[in-house]
Amino acid sequence: MKVLLVTYWELTQMGGIWTYVKQLADRLMALGIEVDIMGTNGAKNEVYIRNLNRTFSKENVWPMLQAKLNPTDLPQFTADPLLAYYELNRYAFEMAAACLGVEHYDMIHAQDPVAAVAMKRILKNNTPMVTSYHGALAREAFYDEQNSNPQLTLPAYLQSKRGRYFLSLEQRSAAQSELILVSSRWIKSTLTSLQVPEDKFRLIPYAVDLPAYRSQASVRFRQRPPAGKKVIAFTGRLEFIKGVHVLIKALASLKQLRSDWVCWIAGEGNLLEDLRSQANDLGVGGDIVFWGKLDNIPSFLRRADIYVQPSLQDTQPFSVTEAQLAGLPVIVSGTAGMPEMVEPAHTGWVVPPQDADSLSALLNALLQDDATRQRVGAQAKAWAEKYRSLEEMGMRTLQVYQEAIQKGGHPI
Incomplete structure (x- = not known):
C-alpha cells in the first residue's frame, strides 16, 4: 500500500501536526507501508514531498492566479483580504500538488480540511481519502480574530462571512472523505454539529514513541533551576490560542503569595515580544524564562515540577502527554478536548478556561504540597505509558485505511 500524508499547513520540527505525521509515518513504514509526506515550506513559498526531495514553488503560478482572481473581475472574491489570501494559497497548493503528482497512491490521508478539499479537486481517479481533524478550523480562526477584537463572540463569528467560509471547508472535507479520524470526543462533536454522519468517525487518541521519548529524556537538560525554586513549565507555539497570556496573568497573582518558583516557557511564535512585555508590565519578567525553540522537550521537562496547558482551544496537545510521561502533574484548561486527557486530582487538574x-x-x-504533586505526577506517567502506545495508534490507523479502501469499493 502507498499512502500520502498531506497537509496544507507548514511542516515544522515543532508542533502537533508534525509530531503526529512523523510518528505515524515511521510506524506505518515499520509495518511495511510506503509513505510520502507532502506539506508547505512557508519560508520558501513552496509545496514539497519531504522524503522524495521534490518541490514546487507557488511563485510559479502566483502571477497567473492573481491575474485571474482580481478585484475587477471578482470583486466579491477579493472583498475580504483574509479570505482572498486563503483562496489564492489554496489554489496554488492544489496546482503544486497536481504537478508533484498524487494519482499513484492507494490512500490519501489529509491532515486538515484545506488539504482534503484540495486533494479531491485535483484527483482524476477515485482514490479513497481519510481526513484527520486535529482542531476545529472555524473556531481557531475565531480565537485568532478575538485577539484583536476581544468583544467578538463565537456565535457571531460563525455567522460572519469568515466563519461561514471556514465552516464550509470543514463540511466539504468531511463530506468528501470516506472516513474521519479524530483524537477526542470534543472534535467529533464539533463535526456532528455540522451534520456529519456518526458512522464516518473513528476515534484514535494521539500517541507517543515511548522508546524515543525515553532516549531523549535520558539527556540531561543544560540548565538547572535556581536554588530553592520549583519550575512551572509550558511548551508550544506562542500564539493567542495557546493562552500563555492567561498563564502570565496567573503568575502575577501567584507572585503576591510566594516567590519559590520560576516559569520556563519553551517555544516560538508571533506573540513572543508581546508576552515578554506583558510579563514585564505585570512585574514577573524576571521570573519567566523564554527558552525559544528547543530540540529536546523530554529533557527540558525533566527539570520541571508542574506543567500548565492554558490553551483557549486544544484538541489533544502532545505537550500534555509529554509532560505526563515526564511524571509531572498537569493543569489543563476545561475546554475542547483537554479535559479528556486528565482525571481530576488523579492524573491532573482542570481549571476554567x-x-x-x-x-x-x-x-x-500545588507548590506547597510536594506529596500531592509527586503522587499525581506518578499516576499521570503510568496512565500515559499504558494508553498512549504508538504501536496501537499505527495498527488502528492502518485498519482505518483498509476499511476506507473497502468502503470506496477498492481492492486491498
Whole structure:
C-alpha cells in the first residue's frame, strides 16, 4: 500500500501536526507501508514531498492566479483580504500538488480540511481519502480574530462571512472523505454539529514513541533551576490560542503569595515580544524564562515540577502527554478536548478556561504540597505509558485505511 500524508499547513520540527505525521509515518513504514509526506515550506513559498526531495514553488503560478482572481473581475472574491489570501494559497497548493503528482497512491490521508478539499479537486481517479481533524478550523480562526477584537463572540463569528467560509471547508472535507479520524470526543462533536454522519468517525487518541521519548529524556537538560525554586513549565507555539497570556496573568497573582518558583516557557511564535512585555508590565519578567525553540522537550521537562496547558482551544496537545510521561502533574484548561486527557486530582487538574485566578490558586496549592504533586505526577506517567502506545495508534490507523479502501469499493 502507498499512502500520502498531506497537509496544507507548514511542516515544522515543532508542533502537533508534525509530531503526529512523523510518528505515524515511521510506524506505518515499520509495518511495511510506503509513505510520502507532502506539506508547505512557508519560508520558501513552496509545496514539497519531504522524503522524495521534490518541490514546487507557488511563485510559479502566483502571477497567473492573481491575474485571474482580481478585484475587477471578482470583486466579491477579493472583498475580504483574509479570505482572498486563503483562496489564492489554496489554489496554488492544489496546482503544486497536481504537478508533484498524487494519482499513484492507494490512500490519501489529509491532515486538515484545506488539504482534503484540495486533494479531491485535483484527483482524476477515485482514490479513497481519510481526513484527520486535529482542531476545529472555524473556531481557531475565531480565537485568532478575538485577539484583536476581544468583544467578538463565537456565535457571531460563525455567522460572519469568515466563519461561514471556514465552516464550509470543514463540511466539504468531511463530506468528501470516506472516513474521519479524530483524537477526542470534543472534535467529533464539533463535526456532528455540522451534520456529519456518526458512522464516518473513528476515534484514535494521539500517541507517543515511548522508546524515543525515553532516549531523549535520558539527556540531561543544560540548565538547572535556581536554588530553592520549583519550575512551572509550558511548551508550544506562542500564539493567542495557546493562552500563555492567561498563564502570565496567573503568575502575577501567584507572585503576591510566594516567590519559590520560576516559569520556563519553551517555544516560538508571533506573540513572543508581546508576552515578554506583558510579563514585564505585570512585574514577573524576571521570573519567566523564554527558552525559544528547543530540540529536546523530554529533557527540558525533566527539570520541571508542574506543567500548565492554558490553551483557549486544544484538541489533544502532545505537550500534555509529554509532560505526563515526564511524571509531572498537569493543569489543563476545561475546554475542547483537554479535559479528556486528565482525571481530576488523579492524573491532573482542570481549571476554567481563561480563568487566571483559579489557575493561580491551584498553582499556589500545588507548590506547597510536594506529596500531592509527586503522587499525581506518578499516576499521570503510568496512565500515559499504558494508553498512549504508538504501536496501537499505527495498527488502528492502518485498519482505518483498509476499511476506507473497502468502503470506496477498492481492492486491498
